Amino acid sequence: DSGVTQTPKHLITATGQRVTLRCSPRSGDLSVYWYQQSLDQGLQFLIQYYNGEERAKGNILERFSAQQFPDLHSELNLSSLELGDSALYFCASSVGGGGALGEQFFGPGTRLTVL
Amino acid sequence: GENVEQHPSTLSVQEGDSAVIKCTYSDSASNYFPWYKQELGKGPQLIIDIRSNVGEKKDQRIAVTLNKTAKHFSLHITETQPEDSAVYFCAASISGGNQFYFGTGTSLTVIP
Secondary structure (H helix, E strand, O other), X not given: OOOOEEEOOEEEEOOOOOEEEEEEOOOOOOEEEEEEEEXXXXXXXXXXXXXXXXXXXXXXXXXXXXXXXXXXXXXXXXXXXXXXXXXXXXXEEEOOOOHHHOOOEEOOOEEEEEO | OOOEEEEOOEEEEEOOOOEEEEEEEOOOOEEEEEEEEEOOOOOOEEEEEEEOOOOEEEEOOEEEEEEOOOOEEEEEEOXXXXXXXXXXXXXXXXXXXXXXXXXXXXXXXXXX
């Protein structure tokens, strides 16, 4: 158990809908990262928040947004969902700003299915 | 940006044999290289990492080697066991940067 929690574990929704994925980092970790894992794309970095502020942005679509709250939990909002958004979404956390400064601990993921 | 390539995509070995997974990276500024193991239905878990000031690191049956000149790094698992069966991902990161660039993964199967 990495100490990172994600809810829900599974999510099934329809195209055009909006969903929110939630992540709680390990105790003491200030950074939260969101990744998308699909069969043909591997692990793709979406966005990072550090102590409430956006720190880095990867291949995140404009339909997706995230935020990190004062208690350091984070939410990833996915809107106008398309079939291609079906994937596993992972949250990871680290103590510092990330990169070579520290390892990232991954949560168990949320499996999103868009029908 | 950084581009990480990983080979092979699938690997089957007999129990007790060694397994080697190789990754190459493109950005010479990358200096942190973690390896993650992902079991079915779980998130990736860090198993070993190496920084660019070190050429090799070993932890029991797992070792990682880094060749900065050639920009490649490898994961070596010796005396493989069925519980080593999983998907393994390599990644690269730049000091001061926040993004991990992951390889596409290697599905390792250890045959009893």
